[in-house]
Amino acid sequence: MKTIIKTSILLLVAVSMSFAQGFKVKAxxxxxxxxxxxxxxxxxxSTTPLEDITGISNDxxxxxxxxxxxxxxxxxxIIISVASIKTAIDxxxxxxxxxxxxxxxxxxxxxxxVKNVGDVKVLEDNKIEAKVTGDFTVRGVTKETVxxxxxxxxxxxxxxxxxxxxxxxxxxxxxxxxxxxFEVENMVVGQKVADEIEITATLRGSNAK
Amino acid sequence: xxxxxxxxxxxxxxxxxxxxxxxxxxxxxxxxKDGIWVDQEISELDKALGLEPQKVYQxxxxxxLLPHTAVISGIIVxxxxxxxxxxxxxxxKEKK
Numbered sequence: 274m275k276t277i278i279k280t281s282i283l284l285l286v287a288v289s290m291s292f293a294q295g296f297k298v299k300a301x302x303x304x305x306x307x308x309x310x311x312x313x314x315x316x317x318x319s320t321t322p323l324e325d326i327t328g329i330s331n332d333x334x335x336x337x338x339x340x341x342x343x344x345x346x347x348x349x350x351i352i353i354s355v356a357s358i359k360t361a362i363d364x365x366x367x368x369x370x371x372x373x374x375x376x377x378x379x380x381x382x383x384x385x386x387v388k389n390v391g392d393v394k395v396l397e398d399n400k401i402e403a404k405v406t407g408d409f410t411v412r413g414v415t416k417e418t419v420x421x422x423x424x425x426x427x428x429x430x431x432x433x434x435x436x437x438x439x440x441x442x443x444x445x446x447x448x449x450x451x452x453x454x455f456e457v458e459n460m461v462v463g464q465k466v467a468d469e470i471e472i473t474a475t476l477r478g479s480n481a482k
Numbered sequence: 483x484x485x486x487x488x489x490x491x492x493x494x495x496x497x498x499x500x501x502x503x504x505x506x507x508x509x510x511x512x513x514x515k516d517g518i519w520v521d522q523e524i525s526e527l528d529k530a531l532g533l534e535p536q537k538v539y540q541x542x543x544x545x546x547l548l549p550h551t552a553v554i555s556g557i558i559v560x561x562x563x564x565x566x567x568x569x570x571x572x573x574x575k576e577k578k
């Protein structure tokens with residue numbers, strides 16, 4: 274009997290946990306957030322014994338659709354303009370856009386397209402952490418990549434109206450890529466530029482139509 | 483080595499030291515930079531959105547060891563070497 278009760282409790286906990294994978298906010302149903310805020314930023318960071326390089330783009334756009342009560346069904350993509358990436362050295366920016374690196378003319382965009390969402394943890398009623406698997410495309414080469422993402426949902430208010438009308442979704446994401454996986458094979462990779470690049474995205478989206 | 487040659491060497495060393503101090507005072511960067519990333523103060527709304535502080539780009543030239551300081555040092559060494567040999571040949575001529 275005790276075993277049955279224990280099993281039932283465990284099952285109940287497991288079932289309730291599996292359902293608690295969304296936000297507890299005023300909004301409900303499927304919401305689409307457009308990421309068009311000029312403050313949105315994606316940062317690329319390379320560290321080698323010779324030099325640390327930070328590249329930043331503020332030309333980041335995209336769209337994400339999610340069910341407020343079940344973020345596992347999230348879909349969408351984020352697009353970064355290659356030409357907009359700045360590294361604080363104009364000549365290096367030119368090199369970055371060249372065929373030896375990111376081939377900005379042939380492949381003007383870097384994209385992350387959401388495929389699925391797992392390991393969802395509800396941190397607060399309006400804050401969720403999850404592992405988002407997506408197709409990351411650089412130089413036309415696509416690799417499946419997993420990003421650790423924190424999503425924060427804010428219902429529309431006077432405060433959120435400072436940025437945009439409608440509800441706001443804050444996205445803080447981090448993941449690493451290897452340049453060699455994307456056919457970026459330059460002689461300075463591994464010396465002045467690390468093969469492994471840390472990517473951080475700080476995004477604000479609004480569901481206003 | 484005559485007094486003029488000594489003067490050239492001392493001047494060159496002083497100039498090279500000045501360039502080194504200038505480079506160190508500019509931040510001691512290896513590469514010259516055209517801008518800097520400045521940490522931006524996070525707004526209350528960004529905090530509420532769970533976002534981390536961002537950086538803002540500011541145009542600012544920072545002298546680096548490469549290429550500017552190296553080029554200036556090279557010019558100093560080159561000009562000093564030419565002057566050194568000019569003064570040497572003048573002395574040799576005077577002796578003759």
